[in-house]
Amino acid sequence: MKTLTIFLLLSLPLLGQTLTFVDDSPSDSPFTWKGTVTYDQNNQASCALVAHNNVSRMIVAYRIEFDVTTPSGVAVSFKHRDDHFFKPQGTMVEVSPQPKLDYQFPDFCPDLISVTSGQKGPEIPAAHIKTLFVQLDDGTVWGESQYIQETMRQRNDAIAYLNSLEVAYQTGGSTAFSNLLRGGPPQQPVRHAGDYVPVVALTRMSVYNDLPDVTSQVNQLEADLALAASRSAWLK
DSSP, X not given: OOOEEEEOOOSSOOOOEEEEEEEXXXXXXXXXXXXXXXXXXXXXXXXXXXXXXXXXXXXXXXXXXXXXXXXXXXXXXXXXXXXXXXXXXXXXXHHSOOXXXXXXXXXXXXXXXXXXOOOBOOSSOEEEXXXXXXXXXXXXXXXXXXXHHHXXXXXXXXXXXXXXXXXXXXXXXXXXXXXHHHHOSOOOOXXXXXXXXXXXXXXXXXHHHTSSSHHHHHHHHHHHHHHHHHTGGGOO
């Protein structure tokens, strides 16, 4: 099992200790999680986390929640999302949790370092994880309605943005397309933690901006729109 190591920004010295994750997911969750976070006396944390896909279909999107209290009493809480809606089929198969198999989760320690709050938490160190939302490759969804709705909003906002880019190119050519791409998708200022951000649309914008010219960008845009049309069953 791959182990990722990071330096955590903690306000108190850590005691060497390994925390075993408690899976708080409902009993019918498509995921079962197992893993550990090990802290040493040099303020390092090593994370190992794996999920088992309990169902007979590939998982194409999910959202999970972490709640960790470190040995020094620092409370860490955050949510992680994965959505492969715009990934080509071959790539999606490579990176998505496969039916009835284990899935290596690689991102926990990097996320930890960005959200360590420094606030004193409960006295007993603990590590909890909970599955909030899952979508399968036939479009079936499982989980809490607010996360299902947010996932669909993210995708629909991205599709709307992509459609606007296509219209800009068709009516105004390269200049209009580039200006709209540079401006990014419509969004409101983020004032509070948890405010809605069009993450999927912003990710597509970033992908296009990494391409060398307008022709490449438009080709990728057309491929994305075709992929989205083929996955309409995933837009509940």
